[in-house]
Amino acid sequence: MNHNGLMEDPRNFSEVCIDAMSALVSHGHSFDNARLLAYYPAIRQNPFQKMLYASAFENGFAVTPLPSLDAVDALSDRMQITLHYHWIHDVFKRLGKAREAKKAAKGFIEQVHRQREAGHKILWTIHNVLSHSATFIDEEVFLRQEMAKLSDMIHIMNPETPKLVKGHYELSSDKIIHIPHPSYTNVYGDYISxxxxxxxxxxxxxxxxxxxxxxxxxxxxxxxxxxxxxxxxxxxxxxxxxxxxxxxxxxxxxxxxxxxxxxxxxxxxxxxxxxxxxxxxxxxxxxxxxxxxxxxxxxxxxxxxxxxxxxxxxxxxxxxxxxxxxxxxxxxxxxxxxxxxxxxxxxxxxxxxxxxxxxxxxxxxxxxxARDSLTVSKDFFRALRAFRGEGTGDIAPNGFQADFAGAGA
Structure with missing residues (x-):
């Protein structure tokens, strides 16, 4: 298992992506309609990510955790996916000095910039103004300022998020999709009186x-x-x-x-x-x-x-x-x-x-x-598809089919 308690995957990330597309096609989605979304960081202890992605296959998306930030670099040029970032302050984990945090923030932003230049779509969910126990305030503000600029789409759950974060960073209104936090209906046990x-x-x-x-x-x-x-x-x-x-x-x-x-x-x-x-x-x-x-x-x-x-x-x-x-x-x-x-x-x-x-x-x-995970998840994926006003959108790679065939699938 990795440091987040997730099972290690023997496949490389390219193989995971090809298998994900195979699964979508097997479930009746065409290559033109199929989408792949990779999320980072993957958090096991919090069910939020599983809840948000609950209706992925139904809506033509295959969702997989991104094992590391540099895993995307190994994808072929034809494989262009949506990269969904959550708690980006995770980059500061186990760091003790501001200069280390500054270097980590700069390195993270450089990687995201390369991913965007390679044609991947960047989606960022804002969970907090700053992380709850932020130690490196200046470095985290920089990280969020740059992430707001680089993101193609910004997912907010609190409708007042743009106003509430304004003292630290600006959000462009034309990037924002507002999908609320799902409830935990049918997620937790509920049978005790x-x-x-x-x-x-x-x-x-x-x-x-x-x-x-x-x-x-x-x-x-x-x-x-x-x-x-x-x-x-x-x-x-x-x-x-x-x-x-x-x-x-x-x-x-x-x-x-x-x-x-x-x-x-x-x-x-x-x-x-x-x-x-x-x-x-x-x-x-x-x-x-x-x-x-x-x-x-x-x-x-x-x-x-x-x-x-x-x-x-x-x-x-x-x-x-x-x-x-x-x-x-x-x-x-x-x-x-x-x-x-x-x-x-x-x-x-x-x-x-x-x-x-x-x-x-x-x-x-x-x-x-009325805000159970399946309902909110459906709204989330529909919003991703509709964001660019192109029906099925341009999130998926046209070249995936060639890679898929080339892998002998």
Whole structure:
């Protein structure tokens, strides 16, 4: 396996591409209609990529991870594909000095430039303004500025993304496709009842439960929301509970978190990886999901909350992603305690007044179901085909057929 936990492929990238085209043709797509998309980096722990690409074959696309940035260089001139970049700050992994980060960013941009010059289409999905725990700010801003220039298409999920990133980099409106973050409907296990989930977590029926979910790192705002909890106890006469669940972060942060919650019976901490079947316990047991982040352009946790029909608390900049949700998303001003307490009260009122027997709010659940991965994926691939206004588009290589035949397929 590679460093992302993916199986190593004995084939070279050219062979993978030829096999992908073979699979498309076998499924009834003509060479003129078949498309190939390679994505980077491939992230196993987050199901987002699998969700976004769920309807690929149905829409005439074969999707494969790009094993390395330079793998594209080995393709023949006739093989022109779409290269889909996601978390581009991955280029800074394991780097300790700014000069190393500067060199890595420059090298990445040079490679993408060569790929574009070779005729490949560049697609970039913007997940965050900057990476959550950005260490090399100047270098990452440079990376994103250049990527915005080089990209043929820019996929955004938050409709306000161009405005929200403007302080760091500019996005050309004629490159943008807006396809929302899919919900997790039919992705995570969801068969445990609210009563069973509460029993497993030690919650009473009259507890008003708030959930902070995700990796235990400073930028998630967990410490801030513990302060909010203190204020909520006044409102709920001591019945408020906070569930904190997610993989352990760095030792110094964990030590601080353990110290803060030591001796508190109103906070439940589960510091471990939560698998796809266990996740339902936390979301079914809770009343409100808190996303107390100081900065967040998109949020898988918020979309998971919607999937389970849970009202959520989100920072103001995240609210546009939920602008069509009729009820359930309440926003706060980041780092403003009063604002977050007010949002938490409002979300709790929705949960306590409108939840069904299993703890979900039907309006929220229906909204999420309409944005399931297959629906969003179909919209995504249709948008790629329509982007250049050419029906089947010009994403696929005309010369692929020759390479395919030449490989003896």
């Amino acid at each position: 609210r009563a069973q989930a509460r029993l497993e977590l030690g919650l009473n029926e009259d507890n008003v439960a708030f959930l902070c979910f995700g990796s235990l790192v400073p930028y998630k705002g967990t410490r801030f929301f513990i302060q909010v909890l203190d204020r909520l106890q006044e409102r709920f006469e001591g019945r408020a509970r906070l569930i904190i669940a997610g993989s352990k972060g760095k030792a110094d942060f964990m030590e601080e978190l353990y110290r803060i919650i030591s001796g508190r019976s109103d906070i439940i901490l589960y510091a471990d990886h939560v698998d796809d079947q266990a996740l339902q316990v936390f979301f079914r047991a809770t009343d409100v999901v808190a996303c107390p982040y100081p900065v967040s352009l998109n949020s898988g946790v918020a979309m998971t909350a919607a999937t389970f029909g849970k009202p959520m608390i989100v920072p103001e900049m995240l609210l546009p992603s939920f602008n069509t949700l009729p009820i359930g998303a309440t926003s706060f001003t980041p780092n403003d305690l009063e604002s977050c307490v007010h949002a938490a009260n409002e979300a709790a009122n929705i949960a306590l007044g409108k939840a069904d027997a299993d703890g979900g709010v039907p309006d929220i659940t229906a909204w999420a179901a």
